[in-house]
Amino acid sequence: MLKNRHIQGWLQASPLTLILIGFLILPIITIVVVSFWQATEFSIIPGFSFENYEFLFGSPVTYKVFFATFKYAAITWAMTLAIGFTVAYYLAFHIQNQTTQIALFLLCTIPFWTSNIIRMISWIPFLGRNGIANSMLQSWGITDQPLEWLLYSDFSVILAFVHLYTLFMVVPIFNTMTRIDHSLIEAARDNGASGFQTLTHVILPLTKPGIMIGTIFVLTLVMGDFITVRFMSGSQKANVGRLISNDIALLQYPSAAATAVILLITVLIVIGILLRFVDIRKEL
Amino acid sequence: MEKKSKSFYVLTAFFALFILFLYGPTLTIGILSFQGPGGGLTFPMQGTSLNWFRELFQEQAVGDIWGSFRRSFALGLMVMVTTVVVSVMGGFAFRKRFYGSGILFYLIIASLVIPSILISLGVGLIFNQLGLKIHWATSGFGSQLTWTLPFGLLIMFAVFNRFDKSFEEAARDQGASPWQTVRYVVLPIIAPSLIGVGLFGFTLSYDEFARTLLTAGSYNTLPLEIFGMTTNVTTPVIYALGTLTTLFSLLIIGAFLLTVWVLGKRRARFGSDAGQGV
Numbered sequence: 001m002l003k004n005r006h007i008q009g010w011l012q013a014s015p016l017t018l019i020l021i022g023f024l025i026l027p028i029i030t031i032v033v034v035s036f037w038q039a040t041e042f043s044i045i046p047g048f049s050f051e052n053y054e055f056l057f058g059s060p061v062t063y064k065v066f067f068a069t070f071k072y073a074a075i076t077w078a079m080t081l082a083i084g085f086t087v088a089y090y091l092a093f094h095i096q097n098q099t100t101q102i103a104l105f106l107l108c109t110i111p112f113w114t115s116n117i118i119r120m121i122s123w124i125p126f127l128g129r130n131g132i133a134n135s136m137l138q139s140w141g142i143t144d145q146p147l148e149w150l151l152y153s154d155f156s157v158i159l160a161f162v163h164l165y166t167l168f169m170v171v172p173i174f175n176t177m178t179r180i181d182h183s184l185i186e187a188a189r190d191n192g193a194s195g196f197q198t199l200t201h202v203i204l205p206l207t208k209p210g211i212m213i214g215t216i217f218v219l220t221l222v223m224g225d226f227i228t229v230r231f232m233s234g235s236q237k238a239n240v241g242r243l244i245s246n247d248i249a250l251l252q253y254p255s256a257a258a259t260a261v262i263l264l265i266t267v268l269i270v271i272g273i274l275l276r277f278v279d280i281r282k283e284l
Numbered sequence: 285m286e287k288k289s290k291s292f293y294v295l296t297a298f299f300a301l302f303i304l305f306l307y308g309p310t311l312t313i314g315i316l317s318f319q320g321p322g323g324g325l326t327f328p329m330q331g332t333s334l335n336w337f338r339e340l341f342q343e344q345a346v347g348d349i350w351g352s353f354r355r356s357f358a359l360g361l362m363v364m365v366t367t368v369v370v371s372v373m374g375g376f377a378f379r380k381r382f383y384g385s386g387i388l389f390y391l392i393i394a395s396l397v398i399p400s401i402l403i404s405l406g407v408g409l410i411f412n413q414l415g416l417k418i419h420w421a422t423s424g425f426g427s428q429l430t431w432t433l434p435f436g437l438l439i440m441f442a443v444f445n446r447f448d449k450s451f452e453e454a455a456r457d458q459g460a461s462p463w464q465t466v467r468y469v470v471l472p473i474i475a476p477s478l479i480g481v482g483l484f485g486f487t488l489s490y491d492e493f494a495r496t497l498l499t500a501g502s503y504n505t506l507p508l509e510i511f512g513m514t515t516n517v518t519t520p521v522i523y524a525l526g527t528l529t530t531l532f533s534l535l536i537i538g539a540f541l542l543t544v545w546v547l548g549k550r551r552a553r554f555g556s557d558a559g560q561g562v
Contacts, residue, residue, distance in 0.1 A: 005380040005381075005382055006380075006382040006383045006384075007382075008377075008380060008382070009377045009378075009380040009381075009382025009383075009385065010377070010382055010384070011377075012373045012374070012376050012377035012380075013373065013374050013377035013378070013382070013385075013388060015369070015370045015373060015374075016370050016371075016373065016374040016377075016388070016392075016433065016437070017388060019370065019426065019429050019430070019433065020388075020391050020392070020395060020430070020433075022426060023403065023407055023426040023427055023429060023430045024391065024394065024395050024398070024403070024430050025391075026406070026410060027402070027403055027405070027406020027407050027409070027410060028398075028402065028406055030406050030409045030410050030413070031402060031405060031406045031409065034409055083302060086295065086298055087298075087299060087302055089295070090295040090296070090298065090299050091299075094291075094292050094295055094296075104299070106541070107303060108302075108303075108306070110534070110537060111306050111307070111310075113483065113484075113487040113488075113491075113533060113536075113537050114310075114487075114491065114530050114533040114534070115490075115491040115507060115510070115526075115529060115530065115533065116491060116493065117491075117493055117507050117510050117511055117514075118310070118313075118510065118526040118529060118530055119309065119310065121313065121510075121514060121522060121523075121526055122309035122310050122312060122313040122526065123309050124325060124326075125309075125312050125313060125316055125325060125326045125327065125523075126308070126309055126312060128325065128326050130326045130327075131326050131327075132312070132326075132327060135327070163305065163306070163309070166302075195289075195291065216397060220396075220397040220398075220399070223399065224398070224399020224400060224401065224402070225399075226401055226494070227493060227494060227511070231511075231514065241399065241401055244401055244405065245401060245497075248405060248498065253405070253409060256405060257405065257409070260399075260401070260402050260405060263399060263402070264398065264399070264402060267397060267398070267399060271393075271397050280393065281389065281441070284438060284441040284442040284445055
């Protein structure tokens, strides 16, 4: 019996499976169930009603907030991709010494292992009304009064997203780039391709899987976020995550659950589309 | 790429700006945490002092920072050990390509991409409905694992995809039992990657916010405590705390990287006896 590899495999994967059932599948099932319940100010009442969804789809706020969520995701995606691709390209193709390459790569990844909250807080002295950015702009004579939109605005929210998540583009793109066979690039050059042509016709297509994995990370992190938007906008902007966390703060769990279900479906559709372009198992 | 072209210098400048962008803000609060006693949250510095660090160590006006630090540290260790053990077992399991492993793989990806607040809300609701008390070491622990395990497993997949099976075959041919093969051949080879998994496990747990928000119970972890402070503390004491926990994180990262480096050195020295035979 124990010689059977299927049984052995499941035995070895059993702790993993149990954790995922208990803390991933069951919570999602619970959220779906609770999204059909009703709530009073003090308690939640089991039942089956579409009230939460009717309210959600009937409210113009919902559409506005979903639009804002997509807006944050799209802008952050474009910027992290542009920056992440450039950084990865530099590391992979312009740094020849492997020790230097590893050191610089680590330099890019270390912030990932420190606290996001602290990294958000650290923008305050920079962006505030009397912050570094404003005093610099004023002393250069670019503006004569402090810019108000630097902190607590869409600008600061997106800046923080880019700051926190560009890493998730750099790492997978760098990973695919280092696996590109250098003879392909030599071949392109031998055939007369310019540096730019090599980049767009050889490197870019071969880097697509890394770009896709980075995209999955960035889009899901931004779409599911609530804390960055809350903190960096000083509670003045909203996205879907904040809609959910506000309902939670008001103990309106069924309504929070309904919003969460719609958010989950949205994220899964986006991921489903992206996974058509990349086979993650092959890219590891 | 033989000679340093113009694009090399442009890209170097871009990279330097990127590093400045990554580290600049953190360095800024590092400097501002030494703000004089009369200073505020932004420049200019009103002298320099250790005032704000002292305030952190005094009996708390600002909440239970040291208690939350101890909890975060303990939780980080719990998550780290669990992540390493479960990921290694999972990694071995997936090598067998057992029936149903595809579904489990997609569950791991789902665990990675699902918005954190859903885990927080769902786990909180389950404990609530079952009449269980949420606590950082139970509900918080489990919720964090849904974030650290996918990273651990992805690393294990990457490791085993590159693993040379002939080492195992050689061990088996020499009469090693399956357990001996794992213990004396496979585990030593993958050890540096396990340290990497441990690093992810500890630091991701230590910094986790969203998944612990509704699952930590009445005793806060450090990130929750810090976030609470942002709403009611308006002095550089929060920078002092930020600087200290960042230094702590850097210390942990440094310790892990050093271990990997030392292992690599030792391996380079003792790894092969090629050419040293009779």
